[in-house]
Amino acid sequence: MSKFKDLGRETVIGSVLLGLTYLVMLAGVITGLWWVFLLGAAGSYAMDALLLHRLPELAKLVQQIRLGITPRALLRQLLALGLLITTPTATSTGIGMVLLTCLVLFGLQLVCGVTARLLRIRRRLPIVTRNIDLGPLRIPDSPPMVLVREPMSRLLPLDAFLVAGAVAYVAAGAVWAVVAGAVVSVSLTVLALALFGWYLVKARTIPEPERVMEFTQSWLDSYRPEVVLYFSGSADSAYQVNMWLEAVAALPRRSVVVLRERVIAAQLAPTPVPVLCVPTSTDLMALDFGPARVALYPANTGKNIHMLRNPMLGHVFVGHGDSDKIASINPFSKVYDEVWTAGRAGRDRYDRAGVGVRDDEIVEVGRPQLDAIRTDTAPNTVRSVLYAPTWEGWTDEPGNTSLTDAGPQLIRTLLAAEPRVRVLYKPHPFTGVRSAAARNAHRRIVAMIEEANRSVAGNGDQRPTGELTSLERRLAAFDTDNGATDEAHNSREEGTADPGAAAELQKLSEEWHRVYWDGRADTEHLVIQGPRPTLYSCFNQADLLISDISSVVADFIATEKPYAITNCEGITDGEFQDKHPTSSAAYMLAPDGGGLDAALAAVHSASADPLAGDRTGLKTYLLGPGEPDSQSRFANAVEELYRRTSDRHPVGSGAAGADGADSPSASEDESPTRPAPASGTPSATDTAPARV
Known part of the structure; x- marks a missing residue:
C-alpha cells in the first residue's frame, strides 16, 4: 500500500509544517523570545531531515518553487541574525561573529558542492558493467555515498551548531557559546571538504571516458x-x-x-x-x-x-x-x-x-519462462481466487483494465462467496501511475481485504517469522544496489561472474516462497505487491484466475486451471471473445460480477467445469506444443537465425581472439569457436522452430 499513499495529503501537511517552522522562528524574532525561536529552528532542521529521507516528492516540489535547501538555510541564518539584532544585550562583536561565520560557511559549502560535483563526474564511468573484469581501469574504492549523494542537504544543516550558539548567547549572554558553535560548524564543514578532496585525488587514477x-x-x-x-x-x-x-x-x-x-x-x-x-x-x-x-x-x-x-x-x-x-x-x-x-x-x-x-x-x-509452471493446485482447505488486473494503460480505451469498472465489486462478491474462497489480489506494478480512478479502486480493494481479514479470527495479524525475515535479508542482497557505494565501485566488485549466484538466488527464493505460503492461514486474504511473492508462485496457489486481456492470462493458461475475464468494453461476450482469442476458454464476467457463480462452481467441482477441454486446446494455440520444451525451441530459433545471419554477413576474426590474444585475420567465412551445447540440448535439426 505504501506505493499508493495519498501524495496530495502528504504534500499539504508537509508544506504546512515546513512553513510553520519559519513562522515560529519569525515570531521568536519579533517577540524576542529565544525559546520560541529555538522551537521553530529545531522544527526546521527536523523538516530538512524528513524532506531528505522521507518526503522526496515534497522536496522536489519546494525545490521547484525556489525553496530548496540553500534558500531555507540562508533564511534560517538571517532569522538568527534578526534574533541577535533585536536582543538589547547582544553586542556588535557577537552579531559580527555570527555574520562572518555565515559567510565563511557559505564559501566553504560552495567549494564542497563544486568538489562533490567534480568527484561524481570523475567517478561516473561511461559504462556500467557486471561480470566483466575492470581491473586494468584501476578504479579506487567508492567515497561514502552519504557525502556525494545530496551533499548540500547534509552540509547546510551543519549551521545548527552556530544557530544553537547564537540562541545560547541570547538566552545567557555567553559569547563563548557563539564562538563554540562557530568553531564546530566550520570545523565539520572543513572536514567534509577535506574528505571530498581526498577522494577526488584518489579518483584521478580512473581513466578518461x-x-x-x-x-x-x-x-x-x-x-x-x-x-x-x-x-x-x-x-x-x-x-x-x-x-x-x-x-x-x-x-x-x-x-x-x-x-x-x-x-x-x-x-x-x-x-x-x-x-x-x-x-x-x-x-x-x-x-x-x-x-x-x-x-x-x-x-x-x-x-x-x-x-x-x-x-x-x-x-x-x-x-x-x-x-x-x-x-x-x-x-x-x-x-x-x-x-x-x-x-x-x-x-x-x-x-x-x-x-x-x-x-x-x-x-x-x-x-x-513457463516451463516450470505447475498444473496442480496447492493443497489448501479453502479454494483460492487470484485477481490480477492489468494497469490502466496510456490510452483511455474502454476495457483496458477491469480495476476501475469492476474491481471493487468483484472483490466484494468474492469476500462474501459461499463456499468461502481466499482472495489473492496482485495488481500490475504500473497500477495508478496515470489514473486517479485506478488508484482509488486499488485503495478500496485493499481496505475491503483488510476489513475482511479483521473479521476472521487469526487472519490479518500474521507477522514475518524469524526464518522469513532472515531469508528476506539474504534476498535483499540480490535485489538492488543498497546505495552504500557508487556504480563504478560496484562494477569493479562485480567483475567476476559468480556461477553460483543465480542458483543461490533461485534456492533462496524457493525457500522464501515455501516459508511465506506455509505461514499463511488458508482463509487469509492477501494483497500481494512487490517482487515477492512472484506472479507464478501465485499461479501455483490459485484455483481460479480473474484478470484482463494481458499476458497474465496467456501465462496462466499453462496451468490449465479455470480463469475468468471481465468484459468492460461494452460489447457482447461473443464479440469480446472473437476480438480477444485468449478469452475463448474463459468464464466471462459482467462488470457487476455477473457470471462469477459459474466460474466459482468450476473451482469447487470438476464436473461443473465445461471449459476444461477448451483450455487444453487453447494452451497449445497460445503457447505452442508441450514437446519439445520452450527453452529448446528458443535455443534452436537463436541457432537458426545465427546461422542465416552469418551466411549473409560471414563472421571473421579480425578482432582479438576468443582467448584474448591477438590473432591474424582469418578468412571471411571462418566461424567463431562455439561452446559445446549443454548436456541434453537438442540440435537445431531435432527441434527446428516453426516458421510457417
Missing part, C-alpha cells in the same frame, strides 16, 4: 559475443528483461546483456552473462560487437534504434509476454527482422492486425 570505451571494445574483441539481449526501459520495467536472463544464460552461444539505463543496471537480477550498460547513444553505436549476429529485444522503446542500426545483427522482438492487447501488435514490430511469439495465436494476431509484420518473419518459440 575515451580510455574506458577503448577498454570496453578490447573486452568485446576478447569475449566475442554471439547473442545480444538488448533492453531499454523505465525504472519500473526491469522485470521485462529479468524474465529473459535465465533463458539467455542457458543458450550454448556466448551472450551479452546490453542495457541503456543505469537504473535498470542497478535492478538487474543475478546472471552469469556479462552485462554492459551504455547510456550514451554515440558510445553504443561506436562499439563493434564482432561475431554477434542475433539481437533480442524484450520491449519496443525509442532507444532500440541505436542497436537496430547495426546491419550485422539479426534483430528479433521477443517481447515480455503474449496477449491480445494492442501492445502485442505494435506496428513498430515491423522494424525487426523477425518477431518471435509463443504460439500460433501470436502469428494469427499479427495477420489480423495487418500492421506490416509478414508471416514469414514470425517464429513460434514458446515461452521458456
Whole structure:
C-alpha cells in the first residue's frame, strides 16, 4: 500500500509544517523570545531531515518553487541574525561573529558542492558493467555515498551548531557559546571538504571516458559475443528483461546483456552473462560487437534504434509476454527482422492486425519462462481466487483494465462467496501511475481485504517469522544496489561472474516462497505487491484466475486451471471473445460480477467445469506444443537465425581472439569457436522452430 499513499495529503501537511517552522522562528524574532525561536529552528532542521529521507516528492516540489535547501538555510541564518539584532544585550562583536561565520560557511559549502560535483563526474564511468573484469581501469574504492549523494542537504544543516550558539548567547549572554558553535560548524564543514578532496585525488587514477570505451571494445574483441539481449526501459520495467536472463544464460552461444539505463543496471537480477550498460547513444553505436549476429529485444522503446542500426545483427522482438492487447501488435514490430511469439495465436494476431509484420518473419518459440509452471493446485482447505488486473494503460480505451469498472465489486462478491474462497489480489506494478480512478479502486480493494481479514479470527495479524525475515535479508542482497557505494565501485566488485549466484538466488527464493505460503492461514486474504511473492508462485496457489486481456492470462493458461475475464468494453461476450482469442476458454464476467457463480462452481467441482477441454486446446494455440520444451525451441530459433545471419554477413576474426590474444585475420567465412551445447540440448535439426 505504501506505493499508493495519498501524495496530495502528504504534500499539504508537509508544506504546512515546513512553513510553520519559519513562522515560529519569525515570531521568536519579533517577540524576542529565544525559546520560541529555538522551537521553530529545531522544527526546521527536523523538516530538512524528513524532506531528505522521507518526503522526496515534497522536496522536489519546494525545490521547484525556489525553496530548496540553500534558500531555507540562508533564511534560517538571517532569522538568527534578526534574533541577535533585536536582543538589547547582544553586542556588535557577537552579531559580527555570527555574520562572518555565515559567510565563511557559505564559501566553504560552495567549494564542497563544486568538489562533490567534480568527484561524481570523475567517478561516473561511461559504462556500467557486471561480470566483466575492470581491473586494468584501476578504479579506487567508492567515497561514502552519504557525502556525494545530496551533499548540500547534509552540509547546510551543519549551521545548527552556530544557530544553537547564537540562541545560547541570547538566552545567557555567553559569547563563548557563539564562538563554540562557530568553531564546530566550520570545523565539520572543513572536514567534509577535506574528505571530498581526498577522494577526488584518489579518483584521478580512473581513466578518461575515451580510455574506458577503448577498454570496453578490447573486452568485446576478447569475449566475442554471439547473442545480444538488448533492453531499454523505465525504472519500473526491469522485470521485462529479468524474465529473459535465465533463458539467455542457458543458450550454448556466448551472450551479452546490453542495457541503456543505469537504473535498470542497478535492478538487474543475478546472471552469469556479462552485462554492459551504455547510456550514451554515440558510445553504443561506436562499439563493434564482432561475431554477434542475433539481437533480442524484450520491449519496443525509442532507444532500440541505436542497436537496430547495426546491419550485422539479426534483430528479433521477443517481447515480455503474449496477449491480445494492442501492445502485442505494435506496428513498430515491423522494424525487426523477425518477431518471435509463443504460439500460433501470436502469428494469427499479427495477420489480423495487418500492421506490416509478414508471416514469414514470425517464429513460434514458446515461452521458456513457463516451463516450470505447475498444473496442480496447492493443497489448501479453502479454494483460492487470484485477481490480477492489468494497469490502466496510456490510452483511455474502454476495457483496458477491469480495476476501475469492476474491481471493487468483484472483490466484494468474492469476500462474501459461499463456499468461502481466499482472495489473492496482485495488481500490475504500473497500477495508478496515470489514473486517479485506478488508484482509488486499488485503495478500496485493499481496505475491503483488510476489513475482511479483521473479521476472521487469526487472519490479518500474521507477522514475518524469524526464518522469513532472515531469508528476506539474504534476498535483499540480490535485489538492488543498497546505495552504500557508487556504480563504478560496484562494477569493479562485480567483475567476476559468480556461477553460483543465480542458483543461490533461485534456492533462496524457493525457500522464501515455501516459508511465506506455509505461514499463511488458508482463509487469509492477501494483497500481494512487490517482487515477492512472484506472479507464478501465485499461479501455483490459485484455483481460479480473474484478470484482463494481458499476458497474465496467456501465462496462466499453462496451468490449465479455470480463469475468468471481465468484459468492460461494452460489447457482447461473443464479440469480446472473437476480438480477444485468449478469452475463448474463459468464464466471462459482467462488470457487476455477473457470471462469477459459474466460474466459482468450476473451482469447487470438476464436473461443473465445461471449459476444461477448451483450455487444453487453447494452451497449445497460445503457447505452442508441450514437446519439445520452450527453452529448446528458443535455443534452436537463436541457432537458426545465427546461422542465416552469418551466411549473409560471414563472421571473421579480425578482432582479438576468443582467448584474448591477438590473432591474424582469418578468412571471411571462418566461424567463431562455439561452446559445446549443454548436456541434453537438442540440435537445431531435432527441434527446428516453426516458421510457417
